[in-house]
Amino acid sequence: MRSSSQHVRRVGGALVAGSWLMGCSLLESSPNQAYAPADEQYQTSRNLARLAAQPPSHHGDTVRFVLVGDSQRFYDETEDFVASVNQQPRIDFVAIAGDISDFGLGREMHWIHRRLQKLHVPYLTVIGNHDELGNGRAAYQKHFGPLNYSFVYQGTRFICLDTNGREYGFNGRVPDLEWLGQQLADTTGIARTVVISHVPPNDADFDPKLVQPYTQLLRRHPQVALHLGAHIHRFTAGQPFHDGLTYLTAYPLKKRRYHVLTLWGQRYFRLETISYAKVR
Template identity: 45%
Template sequence: MKKMKYLVLLGLLSLGLTSCDDLFEYHPNQIRLESHERDLTAKNLARLLQQQPGDTLRILVMGDTQRFYDDAVDFVKHANTFENIDFVIHQGDISDFGLTQEHKWVHDIMEHLEWPYLTVVGNHDLLANGSKVYQQMYGPLNYSFSYGHTKFVFVDTNSREYGFNGQVPDIGWLSKELYQREDEDFAQAIVVSHVPPHDGDFDRSLEDAYQNVLETSKKVKLSLFGHIHNFHTGHIYDNGIVYHGTTTVKKRGYTYLKVWADGFDIKRIDY
């Protein structure tokens, strides 16, 4: 009789655990995403490409949200006061530890933007099994698209997270994206990364090749980056290309970028 009671109790406990399965995070590195949280890059690109670009593109650039959720909420509120923004760029370090829940929390905030948002992967996003989380939630680590007169190239430059193996950033892929093919028509290209090429987290053995690809393409006048948690705008190399870094939301700042066929304007915004 006691044995029978034990089996019944065990069965009830099993049923209870099964029915509550979705209520518990069994391991911090576990990847659990709802369908609406998957393939966000493709979904936001589809939304963006349904829009009609004007002669001047208007883009908000922000990043390094990490665990600064309240500041990210305030960014979204401030960003939504603008009119006629084409899209928002998140410069990476969506998360702090590469955890699924961190990515989900930030997306829960960013999805309240009035416009599509696109991300580049940051070094913190690659911690733990963050690479798998990012690729399932957003998409490829390297991708590009053309919008109006400009091609945007998003590239993984987080060399340190790969042990400086000489393969990140992928110079071959970057070169193919920046040299205009017969089936492409763009006036200029903007390269978007997290770690800039002059930073210690960028593979020194690839620095010359990276900036040489940007220069010899004759298409790049501007390269955007995050990572440094400060604003910085300047010519890092003697090649005419402007490198612009956007600060972290923790410091309550972002960039308002206007782009036209043969130029751009950068404005720093505090909120």
């Protein structure tokens, strides 16, 4: 009995040691593994907790945040971006509109997080098509969190959702319109809603079957002030569906340019463009 329990303990110890070894990022099972060190997991909920705990940058219903997209493999630029954002006064948070990684590998997400964690304010992400490659979706969930989530800050509901329909073979379920409808319907205490996704609905990588239902759903909710995206690697702003809703796409990180968005009232916003120098 005793020797068997000792044996169990020894095997248990070996398993614990083994999982610790597997846990250390050097002893990697596969570049496709969905592993993040304990202190780097689930950044979305950690950053939302930080956001909830910090005092807002402005009084009243004003919210001010940084928007950029496509950090994929631009680690040098990300470092310079962080230095630049840290010099901006009165920012609530930073939003990265998808394509955190280039190859959908967990270690890329770790490299980006290592840089973004030096931001003085919380950062939030939405999943991009590159983050879904291979086992990337699982790696994204481990490093950041849910593919669809929403949060309220300063009277604003931010809805962050997966619109990378092509990565699901246009299966008619991405973006998840039922979930989006529920988030849009919940307007208690909300002055306005902002949607953040990676692929904008006027791009060929958005599920063509869902373009109409998606834009109609947003149209039915007048509190939607802005639709923010990235993916096409250039800044665009306009009303492509001629329905009064402004769709905006962010600069990719490699352009060394980002936006600071200030929102107030129901639909007022100000867009500032910040360029930053190459440090290296």
